[in-house]
Amino acid sequence: MTRRHLLAALAAGAARGQSGGAVGDWRNIATGWTIPREGYSDQPYVVVTRDGAWLCVLTTGRGVEGETGQHIISTISTDRGRSWSKPVDIEPADGPEASWVMPLATPSGRVYVFYTYNAANLRLDTMSNSPRMARRVDTLGEYAFKYSDDHGRTWSRERFYIPVRSMRIDRENAYGGKVRYFWGVGKPIVRRNGEAMFGFAKVGKWGDPGGMVTSQGAFLKSPNILTERDPRRIRWETLPEGDEGLRAPKGAVSDEANLVELSDGSLYCTYRSIDGYNCAAYSRDGGKSWTPPAYASYAPGGRPIKHPRAANFVRKFSNGKFLLWFHNHGGEAVHQGRWDYYSGRNPGWVCGGVERGGFIHWSEPEILLYDDDPAIRISYPDFIEDGGEFYITETMKTYARVHRIDRALLEGVWSQAENRVAPSRGLAAVVDGSKKSFAMPELAALNAGGGFTLEFWVKFDELSAGQTLLDAREGGRGVLVRTTDRFTLAISLNDGQREFVWDSDPGTQAGSLRSGVRQHVAVMVDGASRVTSFVVNGVFNDGGSVRDYGWGRFDRALGDVNGAREARLAPAIFGQVKLCRVYNRYLRTSEAVGAWRAGLPE
Numbered sequence: 001m002t003r004r005h006l007l008a009a010l011a012a013g014a015a016r017g018q019s020g021g022a023v024g025d026w027r028n029i030a031t032g033w034t035i036p037r038e039g040y041s042d043q044p045y046v047v048v049t050r051d052g053a054w055l056c057v058l059t060t061g062r063g064v065e066g067e068t069g070q071h072i073i074s075t076i077s078t079d080r081g082r083s084w085s086k087p088v089d090i091e092p093a094d095g096p097e098a099s100w101v102m103p104l105a106t107p108s109g110r111v112y113v114f115y116t117y118n119a120a121n122l123r124l125d126t127m128s129n130s131p132r133m134a135r136r137v138d139t140l141g142e143y144a145f146k147y148s149d150d151h152g153r154t155w156s157r158e159r160f161y162i163p164v165r166s167m168r169i170d171r172e173n174a175y176g177g178k179v180r181y182f183w184g185v186g187k188p189i190v191r192r193n194g195e196a197m198f199g200f201a202k203v204g205k206w207g208d209p210g211g212m213v214t215s216q217g218a219f220l221k222s223p224n225i226l227t228e229r230d231p232r233r234i235r236w237e238t239l240p241e242g243d244e245g246l247r248a249p250k251g252a253v254s255d256e257a258n259l260v261e262l263s264d265g266s267l268y269c270t271y272r273s274i275d276g277y278n279c280a281a282y283s284r285d286g287g288k289s290w291t292p293p294a295y296a297s298y299a300p301g302g303r304p305i306k307h308p309r310a311a312n313f314v315r316k317f318s319n320g321k322f323l324l325w326f327h328n329h330g331g332e333a334v335h336q337g338r339w340d341y342y343s344g345r346n347p348g349w350v351c352g353g354v355e356r357g358g359f360i361h362w363s364e365p366e367i368l369l370y371d372d373d374p375a376i377r378i379s380y381p382d383f384i385e386d387g388g389e390f391y392i393t394e395t396m397k398t399y400a401r402v403h404r405i406d407r408a409l410l411e412g413v414w415s416q417a418e419n420r421v422a423p424s425r426g427l428a429a430v431v432d433g434s435k436k437s438f439a440m441p442e443l444a445a446l447n448a449g450g451g452f453t454l455e456f457w458v459k460f461d462e463l464s465a466g467q468t469l470l471d472a473r474e475g476g477r478g479v480l481v482r483t484t485d486r487f488t489l490a491i492s493l494n495d496g497q498r499e500f501v502w503d504s505d506p507g508t509q510a511g512s513l514r515s516g517v518r519q520h521v522a523v524m525v526d527g528a529s530r531v532t533s534f535v536v537n538g539v540f541n542d543g544g545s546v547r548d549y550g551w552g553r554f555d556r557a558l559g560d561v562n563g564a565r566e567a568r569l570a571p572a573i574f575g576q577v578k579l580c581r582v583y584n585r586y587l588r589t590s591e592a593v594g595a596w597r598a599g600l601p602e
Contacts, residue, residue, distance in 0.1 A: 025449060025528045026403060026404065026405075026406060027347075027367060027368065027369055027370055027403075027528065027529065028369075028370060028371065028372070028528065028529075029369050029370070029376075029394060029396065029401055029403070030371065030372075031403070032394075032401030032402055032403040033081050033082050033083070033401060033402045033403075034399055034400070034401055035056055035075065035081075035393065035400040036073075036075050036084050036086070036087050037058065037060045037087075037399070037400060038060045038061060038062050038073075038087075038093075039060070039061060039062045039064075039398070040059075040060055040061045040063060040065055040067075040070070040397060040398065041058060041059075041060050041397065041398060041399060041400040042058060042059045042060070042100075042380060042395050042400075043058055043059050043100060043101070043102075043185060043380045043395065044056050044057075044058040044380070044382060044394075044395055045057055045058070045101070045102060045103055045186070045187050045382045045393070046081075046103075046384050046391075046393055047103045047111060048105070048384065048386055049105060049109070049111065049151040049152065050105070051151050052078075053076050053151060054076065054077040054078075054080060054081060054384065055074060055075075055076055055103065055105075055111060055152035056074065056075050056076075056077065056084070056393070057072060057073070057090065057101045057102075057113055057152075058072070058073060058075075058101065058400060059071075059072055059098075059099045060072070060073055060087075061093065064397075065138075065397065066136040066138050068097070069093045069094070070098070070099055070138050071089065071090075071091045071092060071093045071097070071098045072089075072090045072091050072098045072099065072101040072115055073088060073089055074087065074088050074090055074113075074152045074155070075087045075088070076151070076152055076153070077402075080386060080387075080389075080404075081384075081393075081402030081404075082402075088152070088153065088154070088155070090113060090115075090146060090155050091115070091117070091146075091159075096117060096119060096120075096121040097116075097117075097118040097137055097138040098115050098116070098117050098118070098144070099115060099116045099139070099183065100115055100116050100138075100183045100184055100185065101113050101114070101115040102114045102115070102185070102188060102198060103187060104187065104188040104190075104196055104225070106225070106226050107226060108226075108229075109149065109151070110147050110148065110149050110229075111147065111148045111151065111152055112145050112146070112147045112225065113146055113147070113148075113155075114143065114145045114162070114184065114188070114220075115143075115144055115145070116138065116139060116140070116141060116142075116143065116144075116182060116183050116184070117141050117142050117143075117144035117159065117161075118137050118138065118140060118141040119141045119142040119144070119161070122137050122140065122141070122179065123137065128174070128206050129207040129208055130207040130208040133206055133207045133208060133211055134206075134207070136206075136211075139181055139182065139183045139203065139206070140182070141179075141180070142161045142162075142180075143161065143162040143182065143184075143220070144159045144160065144161055145159065145160050145161075145162065145231070146158075146159050147231065156231075158231075160231045160232070160234075162220060162236050163236060164180070164182070164220065164236075164238050165238035166180075167202060167218070167238075167243050167244065167245060168243045168244065169202045169203075169204040169215075169216050170204075172204060173203070173204050173205065174205070174206075180202075181202070181203035181206055181212070182201060182202050182203060183200060183201055183203075183255075184198060184199060184200030184201070184256075185199075185200075185258070185313075185380060186198065186199070186256075186258045186259075186313055189259050189260060189316075190226065191261050191265070192261065193265070194227070195221055195222065195223050195286075196222050196226060197219055197220065197221040197222075197259060197267075197287065198219065198220055198259065199217060199256075199257025199259050199269060199271070200217075200218055200219070200220065200257065201215045201217060201218070201254075201255030201256060201257065201271075202215060202216050202217075202218050202245055203215045203255075204252075210274065210341070210342070212253065212255060213252065213253075214252040214253065215252075215253050215254055215255040216244065216246060216247055216254050216255075217245050217246030217247075217254050217255060217256075217257035217269070217271045218238060218239065218240070218245040218246070218257070219238070219239040219240070219257065219259070220236055220237070220238060220239075221236070221237045221239055221286070221287060222234055222235060222236050222237075223235055223237075239286075239287040239288060240283075240288055240289055240290055241289065246269065246271060246279070246281055246290060246293070247293045248271075248273035248274075248275050248279050249273075249279070249293045249294060249295065250273070250275045251273050251274040251275045252274075253272070253273055253274045253309065254271055254272075254273055254279060254293075255271060255272060256311055256312070257269050257270070257271040258270050258312070258313045258314050259314075260314050260315065260316040260322060261316065262355055262358065262360070263320065263355060264358060265286075266283065266284050266358060267282065267283040267287055268280065268314065268360055269282075269283070269290070269314075270312050270313070270314045270324065271312070272307065272309055272310060272311070272312055274309050274341045275295070275330075276306060276307075276330030276331045276332065276333070276334040276335065276339070276341075276548070277296065277305060277306060277307055277330060277331065278295065278296045278305055278307035278312040279293065279294065279296060280294065280295070280296035280297070281294065282358075282359070296312075296324075296362075297362075298351070298363075298364075299359075299361050299362070300359045300361075303509065303510060303542075304331070305324075305326060305351070305362070306326075306328055306329050306330040306331045306543065306548070307326045307327055307328070307329075307330055308327055308329065308330050308341045308342065308343065308345070309341040310326075310342070310344075310345050310377075310379055311379045311381070312325060312326045312327075313325045313380075313381055313382075313383075314353075315383045317383075317390075318385060319414075320355065321352060321353060321414045322353030322354070322355070322360055323350050323351070323352060323353065323383060323410070323413075324350060324351045324353060324362060325348060325349070325350055325368070325381050326348075326349055326350075326351070326365075327344055327345055327346075327347075327348065327349060328347075328349040328365050328550075328551070329344050329542075329543065329548050329549045329550075331542070331543060331544070331545060331548055332545040333543060333545065333546060333547050333548040334548050339548075343377075345376075345378050346370055346371050346373075346376050346377060347367045347368070347369060347370035347378070347531065348367070348368050348369040348370070348378045348379075348394065349365040349366065349367055349368060350366055350368045350413065351363045351364070351365050351366075351413060352410065352412075352413025352414040352416060354414065354417070361417070363413040363414070363416040363417070363589075363590065363593075364413075364535070364538070364539065364540040365540055365542075365589060366409055366412070366413055366588055366590065367526070367529050367531060368392065368405070368409070369381075369392070369403065370528075370529040370531075372556060374553060376396050377396055377397065378395075378396055379394065380394065380395050381393060381394045389404060389405075389407070390404075390405040390407060390410060391403065391404050391405060392405055409588065409590075412588055412589075412590030412591070413589075413590055415590075416589075416590045416593050416594075419591075419593060419594035419597060420594060420597040420598050420599075421594045421598055422581075422595040422598040422601075423583070423587060423591045423594065423595065425585070426453075426583040426584050426585035426587075427581060427582075427583055428441035428582050428583060428584040429441050429580075429581065429582040430579070430580075430581050431579070431580040431581070431582075432578075432579065433457075433569070433570065433576060433577040433579055433580065435569055436568065436569060436570075436571070437566050437567060437568050437569060438566070438567055438569060438580075439565065439566060439567075440562075440563075440564060440565060440566065440567035440582070441582050441584055442562060442584070443561060443562050443584065444584065445527070445559045445560045445561075446493070446495075446525070446527035446530070446558050446559055446560075446561060447527065447556060447557060447558060447559040448527065448559075449527050449528040451525050451526045451527040451528065451585055451586035452525050452582065452583055452584055452585065453522060453523065453524045453525070453581075453582070453583040453585070453586055453592070454470060454479075454481060454491070454522070454523045454580070454581075454582060454583075455521070455522045455580065455581040455582075455583070455587075455592070455595060456469055456470075456481075456520070456521045456522075456577055456579070456580055457519075457577070457578040457579040457600045458519060458521060458570075458575065458577045459516070459517065459519070459575045459576050459578070460483075460513065460514075460515045460516075460573070460574060460575040461516065461574045461575045462515050462574050462575075463483055463487040463513055463514075463515050464574065465482075465483055465484055465485040466482060467482060467572055467573045467575075468480070468481070468482040468568070468570070468571050468572045469481045469482065469489070469569070469570055469573060469580075470567055470568070470569055470570075470580065471564075471567065471571060472564050472568075473563040473564055474563040474564040474565075475496075475563075476494055476496070477494050477495065477496040477561070477562075477563045478561060478564055479491065479492065479493060479494075479561055479563060479567075480492040480494075481523065483513075484503050486503075487506060487513060488503040488504045488505065488506050488512075488513060489503060489504045489513060489521060489534070490502065490503035490504070491503075491523050491525070493525065493532075493558060493561045494561060495558055495559045495560050495561050496560075498555060498557060498558050498559075500532070500552070500554035500555065502532045502534075502551075503534075504521070504534040504536055504541050505534070505541040505542070505543060505544045505546070505547075505550050506544070506546045506547070507544040507545060507546045509544040509545065510537070510539045511535075511537065511539030511540065511541050511544070512536065512541075512544065513536065515575075518600070519536060519537055520536070520538070520595065520596040520600075521535075521536050522535045522536075522592035524586045524587050524589075525586055527586070529553075530553050530554050530555070530556060530558075531551050531553050532552045532553075532554060533550070533551040533552075533589070534550070534551075535589060535592040535593065538593045538596040538597060579600060579601070581595075
């Protein structure tokens with residue numbers, strides 16, 4: 001081992017935290033502040049109460065999801081999530097199951113919570129093709145609510161039930177609608193006309209595969225809950241009108257609807273499916289009717305957003321901008337074989353949304369949160385805006401946490417379409433394409449949380465395999481970028497013991513390589529999240545129709561990939577490299593898009 005490699009290895013050991021990730025990376029969920037729970041912990045949603053505190057409500061229990069004793073609790077933080085009060089039962093563990101609680105803060109200071117309540121205390125063992133699923137009774141019963149007039153310290157003794165209108169999917173369930181299956185996620189929104197509204201899912205069949213075999217999206221709207229003090233006089237309307245809820249274009253699953261309101265009063269809703277994409281719909285009449293089933297897309301008529309069967313939440317902030325949480329994999333490729341559509345909830349990604357002409361346009365995605373263990377599932381987030389800062393809660397089912405979000409990431413996705421600046425921070429080398437070699441900058445060890453970015457302006461005359469853009473290897477160790485036999489560009493990372501190879505998107509969609517034109521390619525290697533990604537001409541590679549993942553995750557043991565001190569630039573290429581930049585850090589997607597929009601320097 002050379003002295004250069006020894007120093008990198010020592011740095012790796014010093015920079016490792018107990019979680020195995022890079023110390024101080026706020027995106028690693030292990031760095032968050034823990035929310036109290038009993039064991040199982042799900043759907044931690046927060047409202048800022050009138051006294052300035054945070055009130056968090058969540059579903060918990062001493063067992064696992066769906067076991068007897070599942071109930072809902074609340075806890076309070078007066079220091080923006082860093083510490084929490086002793087939890088208070090909204091519904092007790094020894095009563096019927098109470099689950100999937102959502103809070104609404106009203107102008108008077110009263111806080112309502114809405115939840116699925118097994119009011120009849122049913123213990124079912126039939127009407128499902130799965131004995132395991134038949135025993136679950138946490139997604140049936142009545143849509144209940146309680147309230148608190150002391151900011152969540154105590155809750156009303158009496159509970160109230162919402163009269164949910166029956167639809168075809170209810171009447172055709174195994175009980176003919178006498179037992180209702182449903183649940184909701186997220187938080188109600190307050191519309192500018194004073195209405196409160198939230199989405200939920202009606203379930204038709206319960207069993208395998210997937211638990212909820214058929215589902216449709218629906219909404220509950222109240223015109224007077226913000227002002228009416230008597231809970232019995234609160235009026236409710238079930239939407240959409242008619243006998244059908246929101247559906248997916250292909251599969252039978254359409255659930256976990258989330259809402260935001262646009263500036264003109266229109267509504268935008270996202271919901272999940274098993275099709276490999278999340279869905280989206282617009283309503284121009286207050287939720288009475290919705291646009292036909294369609295997948296969410298980055299822009300109207302643009303490429304669809306890939307997503308498994310997991311929460312895909314949308315939120316609107318005080319600046320009028322939006323954020324979409326999703327998991328960035330799936331698509332047509334998942335239909336080529338059996339797909340575990342519940343898997344792959346790590347990392348959590350976000351897109352920034354801006355409103356144009358009555359539609360939301362979404363940015364290219366960024367990683368917001370991750371865990372070192374790819375099997376950990378991060379989901380059901382909530383976003384809190386308080387004191388000019390932004391926070392997120394999340395759960396991995398056994399722990400729920402709070403994280404403060406780096407505002408630069410949010411500003412990046414919200415301004416991505418206007419960004420025309422090539423980043424300068426971390427710029428370690430700028431190489432004119434006429435040079436055949438250059439001094440390769442020192443790269444921090446990847447297993448110490450280091451990272452780097454290679455950026456090229458390149459024109460390929462043709463895309464045959466084996467063309468080398470950059471070779472910084474010595475004895476096989478180091479970094480190599482070359483074309484492959486499927487018309488893509490691949491990066492190889494080798495630390496002398498291990499090798500990781502990932503390539504850009506194959507196919508002909510936006511973001512794939514082309515011949516005969518000059519293109520901008522950024523290859524980002526993020527040693528903290530261990531994700532390698534490509535952005536080609538401002539388009540984040542998501543796998544297209546060929547593969548479900550467009551980004552790759554390398555092993556946490558992959559370490560020092562420094563190789564040759566002198567890197568060869570384009571030693572074998574049919575075409576021309578005009579410019580190469582090397583950054584000693586990974587660029588965010590928004591920065592790579594900005595470098596593309598900035599264009600090739602004169």
